[in-house]
Amino acid sequence: MTSVDTIFAVATPPGRSAIAVIRISGPQAGIAPKLFAANCPAAGQFCLARLRAGDQVIDEAMILFMAAPKSSTGEDVCEIHCHGSTAVIQLILDILASAAGFRLADAGEFTRRAFLNGKMDLLAVEGLADVIDAETPNQLFQAWSQIDGALRGPVSRWRADLISVAAQLEALIDFADEDLPDHVETRLRQHTFALITDIATILDDNRAGELVRDGVVVALVGPVNAGKSTILNGLAGRAAAIVSDEAGTTRDIVSVRLDINGVPTSILDTAGLRDKTGAVEAEGIRRSIEAAQHANIVVLVADASSRHWQQDITDISDHMGRVDLLVLNKIDHGVPATVPADAMLISAKDDTDITKLMGRLGAMIIPHNQAYNNAIITRLRHRQSLRDAHDALSAGLAHDFHQAPELAAEDFRQAATALGRITGDVDVEELLGQIFSSFCIGK
Numbered sequence: 001m002t003s004v005d006t007i008f009a010v011a012t013p014p015g016r017s018a019i020a021v022i023r024i025s026g027p028q029a030g031i032a033p034k035l036f037a038a039n040c041p042a043a044g045q046f047c048l049a050r051l052r053a054g055d056q057v058i059d060e061a062m063i064l065f066m067a068a069p070k071s072s073t074g075e076d077v078c079e080i081h082c083h084g085s086t087a088v089i090q091l092i093l094d095i096l097a098s099a100a101g102f103r104l105a106d107a108g109e110f111t112r113r114a115f116l117n118g119k120m121d122l123l124a125v126e127g128l129a130d131v132i133d134a135e136t137p138n139q140l141f142q143a144w145s146q147i148d149g150a151l152r153g154p155v156s157r158w159r160a161d162l163i164s165v166a167a168q169l170e171a172l173i174d175f176a177d178e179d180l181p182d183h184v185e186t187r188l189r190q191h192t193f194a195l196i197t198d199i200a201t202i203l204d205d206n207r208a209g210e211l212v213r214d215g216v217v218v219a220l221v222g223p224v225n226a227g228k229s230t231i232l233n234g235l236a237g238r239a240a241a242i243v244s245d246e247a248g249t250t251r252d253i254v255s256v257r258l259d260i261n262g263v264p265t266s267i268l269d270t271a272g273l274r275d276k277t278g279a280v281e282a283e284g285i286r287r288s289i290e291a292a293q294h295a296n297i298v299v300l301v302a303d304a305s306s307r308h309w310q311q312d313i314t315d316i317s318d319h320m321g322r323v324d325l326l327v328l329n330k331i332d333h334g335v336p337a338t339v340p341a342d343a344m345l346i347s348a349k350d351d352t353d354i355t356k357l358m359g360r361l362g363a364m365i366i367p368h369n370q371a372y373n374n375a376i377i378t379r380l381r382h383r384q385s386l387r388d389a390h391d392a393l394s395a396g397l398a399h400d401f402h403q404a405p406e407l408a409a410e411d412f413r414q415a416a417t418a419l420g421r422i423t424g425d426v427d428v429e430e431l432l433g434q435i436f437s438s439f440c441i442g443k
């Protein structure tokens with residue numbers, strides 16, 4: 001397909017830089033250099049050229065040209081690698097914008113054209129967005145494995161299998177009066193059951209891929225003055241939160257982002273919990289509880305040197321409903337005679353203890369993360385479609401193939417549609433706006 005407009009955008013970040021890249025894609029990309037009185041190189045080549053605005057030299061730039069369909073968008077693409085000065089970029093953009101048939105690209109429009117021209121499927125588009133957003137190496141490796149077919153491979157196989165099962169069932173509808181031979185039915189059922197099992201195995205992944213992509217949230221909660229902010233600062237290696245011996249120091253959530261075992265982890269320090277407070281602190285406490293409810297890991301920090309640490313633990317555990325790690329802090333003041341077996345005893349002022357805590361958190365994140373190498377679901381969207389396919393297949397098996405093959409066939413069709421949605425083979429329009437809106441302009 002050809003798009004009428006030729007689109008352009010700066011592909012590099014805004015601001016001063018040594019080099020900036022301006023991408024141009026569309027039917028007129030090849031004449032773009034002429035707008036600057038420069039020649040366009042042959043397809044697959046580059047050249048160095050002076051760009052001019054009338055008599056004035058704007059810049060000396062590298063110009064690349066790729067001819068359709070052998071380009072990233074599948075259209076003619078021209079790239080201008082100019083000096084990254086505000087003035088150079090602005091002049092080039094102004095000249096392009098005033099040329100007939102040229103316009104500034106929308107966010108993600110280059111990728112959208114690549115998708116529409118069959119250069120990449122939806123999984124590759126999402127993978128590319130994840131490559132650009134990756135903060136940790138694991139996120140990056142996962143994104144590339146998604147682009148390279150981690151999910152596309154099995155989904156395409158399942159879909160082909162399913163279509164063949166559905167086709168066999170459809171054939172039976174035409175012969176409804178005749179008896180379905182037992183061995184045919186057994187084979188179809190076994191085939192379907194194997195598919196259901198395969199999909200269920202993939203779904204049972206502890207959300208490992210999504211956690212690597214989305215990151216993990218660890219909330220530090222506990223009574224006032226227990227040392228939560230001191231622990232946060234220790235983990236962050238800097239004074240991110242204010243620490244003081246005044247109870248109720250932290251009023252709002254302080255978040256620090258760390259790379260723990262390749263998983264981007266947000267550690268949240270929250271307002272200490274206590275009964276009698278002013279309005280601001282009460283709001284802080286409400287936020288603490290809310291943050292903990294949305295966290296992947298809730299760490300309860302108690303002050304081992306306080307007389308009521310046991311009561312604090314009971315009260316707060318009840319309140320939170322869930323505590324994943326209990327930390328008894330300030331043991332430099334002495335270790336209580338009896339401590340809960342699963343509690344971790346630390347002094348937040350001791351670097352070795354902070355390192356141990358970091359190790360413990362890492363180990364807790366690893367179960368979420370353990371299967372990331374073979375985790376192939378990286379978004380909720382994939383999971384929902386796989387679940388739909390799984391449920392439709394199970395519903396299909398529940399029908400009597402002799403009595404109602406058409407109902408089973410309909411379920412199989414629905415399962416195939418659900419799988420097709422993952423790669424973008426069906427029902428794609430509604431997804432496109434959502435996916436491309438997360439891209440930056442120039443991609």
Ligand SMILES: Nc1nc2c(ncn2[C@@H]2O[C@H](COP(=O)(O)OP(=O)(O)OP(=O)(O)O)[C@@H](O)[C@H]2O)c(=O)[nH]1
Pocket residue numbers: 223224225226227228229230231242243244245246247248249250251270271272273329330331332333346347348349350
């Ligand atoms: N001796 C000792 N003091 C600590 C330790 N951890 C924190 N403290 C001190 O305890 C006091 C309270 O520490 P914070 O980190 O502000 O406690 P918090 O839990 O964030 O308190 P709020 O924000 O008020 O809820 C400060 O004076 C810290 O220096 C520790 O392991 N040992």
Ligand SMILES: [Mg+2]
Pocket residue numbers: 228229230241242243249250269270272
């Ligand atoms: Mg604090």
